[in-house]
Amino acid sequence: MDKKIRVKIQQKRQIFIHNDLANAAFHFKERVDQKQKADDRHTIGLDMMGCIITLSxxxxxxxxxLGYKLIDGWNEWQPVKAKVKAVAKALGISADFGSRPYSTIMEVKEFRDTFAHGKPIVVESTHEEITTQAELDRHNILQPEWMRFMTYEFVQKAHGDLEQIWTEMMGKANLSVFETMTQGGRSIQFIDYVND
Structure with missing residues (x-):
C-alpha cells in the first residue's frame, strides 16, 4: 500500500488558442493551394470556406x-473592429479599415458572420427582360451573396493581409514568438509523510 504524502504543487498554464487557429487556417490554405495547382475542384469550396472562417x-x-498582453482591463467581448482599433492604438499603428490590409478584416468577419448567424434568405421579384439564354444562365440566381468571397484570389488575399497585420503588430509589441506560444509547467515539492 502506498504511503500518503503531503506535497506542494505549483502549476501555471498559458493556453493561447490563436496559434491553433492560425495552424488550422494555414492547413486549409495549403489544401486550397494544392487543389488549385492540380486543377482539382473536388471540395475546394469547402476548404476555402474553412480557411476564411478560420482566418476570421x-x-x-x-x-x-495582444489586448491581454498590452491593455489593462482588456474586454474580449467588444466587437472585432473595436478590438483591432484598441490594439492598433496601443501599438501606435494606424488601422485604416478603408484599405488593405485592414479592410480584409471586415470582409472575413462578414463571411464568418454569415455562417455563424446562418438564416434563410428569401428573395422574390417579378419583372420582364429582353435577353438571351446565355445571359440568363449567367444570372445564377441560386448563388448566395457570400459566394463572392469563395475564390482562390480572396483566400490568398485574406491570408496574406491578416498575416501582414499580425507580423506588424507583433513587431511593434516587441513580443517574441515564444511569448505567444501555449506553455506551462508544474513542480511538485515533497513536504512529509502523512500518518494514517
Missing amino acids: FTNEARMNF
Whole structure:
C-alpha cells in the first residue's frame, strides 16, 4: 500500500488558442493551394470556406492575445473592429479599415458572420427582360451573396493581409514568438509523510 504524502504543487498554464487557429487556417490554405495547382475542384469550396472562417477566428483570437498582453482591463467581448482599433492604438499603428490590409478584416468577419448567424434568405421579384439564354444562365440566381468571397484570389488575399497585420503588430509589441506560444509547467515539492 502506498504511503500518503503531503506535497506542494505549483502549476501555471498559458493556453493561447490563436496559434491553433492560425495552424488550422494555414492547413486549409495549403489544401486550397494544392487543389488549385492540380486543377482539382473536388471540395475546394469547402476548404476555402474553412480557411476564411478560420482566418476570421484567428484574427479575433490574435487581437484578444495582444489586448491581454498590452491593455489593462482588456474586454474580449467588444466587437472585432473595436478590438483591432484598441490594439492598433496601443501599438501606435494606424488601422485604416478603408484599405488593405485592414479592410480584409471586415470582409472575413462578414463571411464568418454569415455562417455563424446562418438564416434563410428569401428573395422574390417579378419583372420582364429582353435577353438571351446565355445571359440568363449567367444570372445564377441560386448563388448566395457570400459566394463572392469563395475564390482562390480572396483566400490568398485574406491570408496574406491578416498575416501582414499580425507580423506588424507583433513587431511593434516587441513580443517574441515564444511569448505567444501555449506553455506551462508544474513542480511538485515533497513536504512529509502523512500518518494514517
